[in-house]
Amino acid sequence: xxxxxxxxxxxxxxxxxxxxxxxxxxxxxxxxxxxxxxxxxxxxxxxxxxxxxxxxxxxxxxxxxxxxxxxxxxxxxxxxxxxxxxxxxxxxxxxxxxxxxxxxxxxxxxxxxxxxxxxxxxxx
Amino acid sequence: xxxxxxxxxxxxxxxxxxxxxxxxxxxxxxxxxxxxxxxxxxxxxxxxxxxxxxxxxxxxxxxxxxxxxxxxxxxxxxxxxxxxxxxxxxxxx
Numbered sequence: 001x002x003x004x005x006x007x008x009x010x011x012x013x014x015x016x017x018x019x020x021x022x023x024x025x026x027x028x029x030x031x032x033x034x035x036x037x038x039x040x041x042x043x044x045x046x047x048x049x050x051x052x053x054x055x056x057x058x059x060x061x062x063x064x065x066x067x068x069x070x071x072x073x074x075x076x077x078x079x080x081x082x083x084x085x086x087x088x089x090x091x092x093x094x095x096x097x098x099x100x101x102x103x104x105x106x107x108x109x110x111x112x113x114x115x116x117x118x119x120x121x122x123x124x
Numbered sequence: 125x126x127x128x129x130x131x132x133x134x135x136x137x138x139x140x141x142x143x144x145x146x147x148x149x150x151x152x153x154x155x156x157x158x159x160x161x162x163x164x165x166x167x168x169x170x171x172x173x174x175x176x177x178x179x180x181x182x183x184x185x186x187x188x189x190x191x192x193x194x195x196x197x198x199x200x201x202x203x204x205x206x207x208x209x210x211x212x213x214x215x216x217x
Contacts, residue, residue, distance in 0.1 A: 084189055086197040117207075 002045050002053050005066050012046045015039055019056075024066035033059050133163040133192075146171055156181050160196030175199035 002018075003009055010018030019030040034041070037055045039048075048056075060066060065073060081089035091098040097110050108114065127134070136159040146155055156174040169188050174181030175195045182199040184190075190198070 080189065084193070086190070086193055087200065088197070090200065 002048060004053070004057050005060050006068065008067075010045055012044055014041065015043050015045055015048065015056075016041060018045045022060075022066050024064065024070040025060075029064060033064075036063075133165060135159075135162045135165060140165075140167075143168055143171060154181070154183055157195065160194065160199060162195050164190050164193055164195060166191050177201045 004019070005022050008022045010021045016027075016030050016034055019025050019033060020027065025033070033056060036059050037052060039052065078092055082092050083089070088098050095110055095112070096103055097107050101107060103111075136157075139155075139157060139159060139162055142155050142157075146153055152172060154172050154174040156176070158176045160175060160177075164186055166188075168186045169191065170186065172183055172185045173195060175184050175198060176182075177199040178201050184195065184198045
């Protein structure tokens with residue numbers, strides 16, 4: 001069982017895939033890490049030696065922001081915009097789309113589930 | 125897509141002169157501007173700009189954090205009054 005970058009314990013998948021269970025590591029970075037550590041694509045996590053696990057861990061610690069640190073960075077960036085009082089900050093505060101999308105319809109990802117409008121009649 | 129670096133930041137030239145003048149005079153005057161498209165430069169920090177929103181000049185006191193943003197971002201052009209029947213309408217303007 002391998003424990004990399006805090007709480008992530010990817011099991012008997014290929015290393016390339018297993019690394020992507022870490023927040024902040026996708027296809028691109030997983031491939032980069034495998035290359036740096038010198039792992040073949042077919043290698044699975046349960047076939048890794050302790051030394052290789054250690055090197056993966058070191059590579060991630062050294063070169064990438066992941067998990068809690070990354071989440072904090074993102075939250076700080078959003079907080080900066082909100083404190084600044086700029087347009088993007090206002091949109092974050094109101095929970096509306098930030099990048100100029102329409103809000104007449106859609107925008108449900110940001111706005112959440114549709115709320116019923118009081119007094120609006122249903123068609124008979 | 126982001127703006128090319130070799131062009132430098134986009135600023136309407138007259139703002140630079142106005143900023144210099146405001147620095148020279150000791151009184152803190154609001155620099156009125158319609159140039160919402162101009163980037164906020166480091167030499168604007170500490171000055172107060174009145175940024176036009178199509179209705180009136182919104183005072184924006186420039187801080188270090190704002191450098192790199194545009195003036196228009198700090199002067200909202202729309203006033204959301206709430207939807208009809210939602211009850212919690214905000215006071216007008």
